[in-house]
Amino acid sequence: MNDQTLDPQIHIATLGRNARKAAKGLLSASTEAKNTALREAAKALRNSMDELLAANAEDVKSVEGKKPDSFIDRLKLTEDRVEGMAGALEEIAELPDPVGRTLATFERPNGLSIERVAVPIGVIGMIYESRPNVGADASALCLKSGNAVILRGGSESRHSTRVIVDCMREGLKAAGLPEDAVQTVGTTNRDAVAALLKADEFVDLVIPRGGRGLVELVRDQASVPTLLHLDGNCHSYVHEAADLDKAAEVIRNAKLRRTGVCGATESIVVDRAVAKDFVPRLTAIMGNDCELRGDEEAVAIDSNIKPATEADWNTEYLDPIASVKVVGGLDEAIEWVDEHSSHHTDAIMTEDDDAARRFMTAIDSAIVMRNASTQFADGGEFGMGAEIGIATGKMHARGPVGLEQLCSFKYLVHGTGQTRP
Numbered sequence: 001m002n003d004q005t006l007d008p009q010i011h012i013a014t015l016g017r018n019a020r021k022a023a024k025g026l027l028s029a030s031t032e033a034k035n036t037a038l039r040e041a042a043k044a045l046r047n048s049m050d051e052l053l054a055a056n057a058e059d060v061k062s063v064e065g066k067k068p069d070s071f072i073d074r075l076k077l078t079e080d081r082v083e084g085m086a087g088a089l090e091e092i093a094e095l096p097d098p099v100g101r102t103l104a105t106f107e108r109p110n111g112l113s114i115e116r117v118a119v120p121i122g123v124i125g126m127i128y129e130s131r132p133n134v135g136a137d138a139s140a141l142c143l144k145s146g147n148a149v150i151l152r153g154g155s156e157s158r159h160s161t162r163v164i165v166d167c168m169r170e171g172l173k174a175a176g177l178p179e180d181a182v183q184t185v186g187t188t189n190r191d192a193v194a195a196l197l198k199a200d201e202f203v204d205l206v207i208p209r210g211g212r213g214l215v216e217l218v219r220d221q222a223s224v225p226t227l228l229h230l231d232g233n234c235h236s237y238v239h240e241a242a243d244l245d246k247a248a249e250v251i252r253n254a255k256l257r258r259t260g261v262c263g264a265t266e267s268i269v270v271d272r273a274v275a276k277d278f279v280p281r282l283t284a285i286m287g288n289d290c291e292l293r294g295d296e297e298a299v300a301i302d303s304n305i306k307p308a309t310e311a312d313w314n315t316e317y318l319d320p321i322a323s324v325k326v327v328g329g330l331d332e333a334i335e336w337v338d339e340h341s342s343h344h345t346d347a348i349m350t351e352d353d354d355a356a357r358r359f360m361t362a363i364d365s366a367i368v369m370r371n372a373s374t375q376f377a378d379g380g381e382f383g384m385g386a387e388i389g390i391a392t393g394k395m396h397a398r399g400p401v402g403l404e405q406l407c408s409f410k411y412l413v414h415g416t417g418q419t420r421p
Contacts, residue, residue, distance in 0.1 A: 016202025041171025120146030129210035232262030263377030
């Protein structure tokens with residue numbers, strides 16, 4: 001799993017050839033076979049519970065005292081989290097097969113009948129950081145959508161990833177499908193990442209999932225097409241027509257349910273019309289669980305809020321810290337969020353339908369919510385079973401990337417002997 005003697009270029013080429021062959025094998029795989037592989041992999045995860053938790057404990061021990069608590073929370077597996085991984089595989093098995101769907105049909109005046117049908121992308125390279133469950137989710141989504149995947153998880157999670165990949169391959173074998181449909185990079189040598197990003201001959205798409213540094217590295221170095229997942233500087237805006245008790249409860253969840261996820265609210269924007277009433281509610285409900293950093297108005301309203309710096313408005317904390325900004329109405333809120341958001345997920349708290357519609361139309365983010373926790377920004381919560389990430393770009397896929405987003409399409413043209421004049 002961490003063989004530093006491997007030549008990165010040769011190693012990636014070998015994985016790529018294996019993946020390309022496996023992807024061809026998946027093209028003819030039945031839905032039943034893919035679902036069997038997923039269910040058997042889920043069974044393998046449960047049967048390997050002790051081994052996986054022991055491997056994960058080794059991973060966690062290697063970073064204790066070196067990484068923040070939010071990082072360790074993302075890395076750590078528990079019995080419940082392993083069960084969650086297994087359950088997600090079974091949920092994906094229950095979803096409709098996205099491959100072969102007819103997306104459109106049309107007839108031409110010359111009698112040609114044309115279909116646009118969904119097909120797998122092919123071979124996907126998945127580069128991610130400390131969350132080992134991403135390996136299981138990505139493998140399952142790629143398998144169900146007929147894609148082979150090469151995983152390159154963070155070095156901190158290498159022991160956990162090894163066990164997870166073994167379980168996925170066990171499921172593939174049990175279903176009579178090519179085991180190399182799921183592979184992992186066998187070295188933590190960073191040159192292997194560079195080689196994967198340049199492996200145009202074998203890899204059709206690279207998806208990075210992690211911090212801004214990782215995503216920007218992939219964006220800048222890849223010659224393989226990429227599907228980017230940028231950081232989550234998510235905002236929750238409390239409009240003057242908000243139910244303030246409801247807003248406080250939702251925002252506490254949006255910030256503190258899990259601070260290390262990309263859908264966590266990082267910035268709380270408050271309408272001046274309700275700020276004197278809402279800000280004390282916010283500090284009370286957050287208590288000592290969250291450090292709040294605000295502008296001059298917020299600090300003047302409640303001394304429990306610390307003064308914010310300019311950097312705070314653009315920071316994805318991934319920790320129990322949030323910024324608080326007071327604005328003079330809906331238009332100013334839209335302008336502020338548009339300027340500082342990473343365009344991942346933003347929310348408005350309001351009982352006013354017109355205000356909600358204006359905000360949700362004007363905010364150009366992948367996900368825009370009303371009266372709900374931004375932590376619902378998750379493929380599983382969207383009914384996708386799981387997700388590979390939240391795409392923040394505008395091409396091909398946007399928002400949670402699930403089965404349908406891991407498909408491309410092709411045209412099937414049916415004729416009766418037509419020739420072109």
